[in-house]
Amino acid sequence: MSPLPAEAVETIRAAGRRLDQRGWVPATAGNISLRLADGRIAITRSGFHKGFIPEDGAMAVDLHGRPEASNLRPSAETGLHCGIYRRFPAARAALHGHSVPATVLSRRGGDHLELSGYELLKAFPGLPTHEASIRLPILDNDQDIARLQARVEQVWDAAPDVPPGYILRGHGVYVWGEDMPGALMRLEALEFMLACELEAARLP
Ligand SMILES: CSC[C@@H](O)[C@@H](O)C(=O)COP(=O)(O)O
Numbered sequence: 476m477s478p479l480p481a482e483a484v485e486t487i488r489a490a491g492r493r494l495d496q497r498g499w500v501p502a503t504a505g506n507i508s509l510r511l512a513d514g515r516i517a518i519t520r521s522g523f524h525k526g527f528i529p530e531d532g533a534m535a536v537d538l539h540g541r542p543e544a545s546n547l548r549p550s551a552e553t554g555l556h557c558g559i560y561r562r563f564p565a566a567r568a569a570l571h572g573h574s575v576p577a578t579v580l581s582r583r584g585g586d587h588l589e590l591s592g593y594e595l596l597k598a599f600p601g602l603p604t605h606e607a608s609i610r611l612p613i614l615d616n617d618q619d620i621a622r623l624q625a626r627v628e629q630v631w632d633a634a635p636d637v638p639p640g641y642i643l644r645g646h647g648v649y650v651w652g653e654d655m656p657g658a659l660m661r662l663e664a665l666e667f668m669l670a671c672e673l674e675a676a677r678l679p
């Protein structure tokens with residue numbers, strides 16, 4: 476059991492501050508992870524405010540979410556992060572936030588949100604133009620994370636071209652990327668488009 480690399484911990488703490496600056500991690504909401512070079516997953520410990528993650532606020536788990544240190548409690552949603560890393564070998568960073576637009580829009584119903592015509596779609600892989608769309612899955616929230624992850628996998632199985640993100644209804648967004656800057660960029664792009672959708676829904 477080796478300690479987490481200091482650089483990985485700092486990357487996670489900086490991402491937490493960024494999410495907090497944007498208002499996406501109220502109270503103790505949100506969680507953040509990185510896949511380390513040795514294959515372990517570094518993830519935020521449960522219950523901290525993500526804008527103020529302490530130096531010991533991240534810990535290592537394996538790809539199945541099993542903690543290295545049994546006295547520490549990883550994020551309650553570790554199973555969702557590990558599900559992403561198991562499924563997508565290129566994923567090296569995953570972010571989860573609770574923004575107002577994601578929460579409000581997902582509570583309107585439906586099993587997906589179609590985002591089309593936005594220049595910022597180009598932040599997503601394989602979309603070189605705004606003349607494209609992504610179908611962002613919306614899944615009903617569930618406190619049983621293993622059951623929720625099983626449903627996420629059903630959605631991925633049914634539509635292999637799903638974008639690197641999804642929404643949990645009334646809860647928040649998950650996004651992943653090939654590194655932390657990539658995941659942050661994607662989350663920002665997605666949150667911008669969700670905020671636009673919310674504004675548009677308010678127009679008469
Ligand atoms: C403020 S309650 C939010 C939690 O239930 C959960 O959804 C969340 O995002 C943070 O949980 P955590 O266990 O700190 O990773």
Ligand SMILES: [Zn+2]
Pocket residue numbers: 504505506552571572573646647
């Ligand atoms: Zn959450």
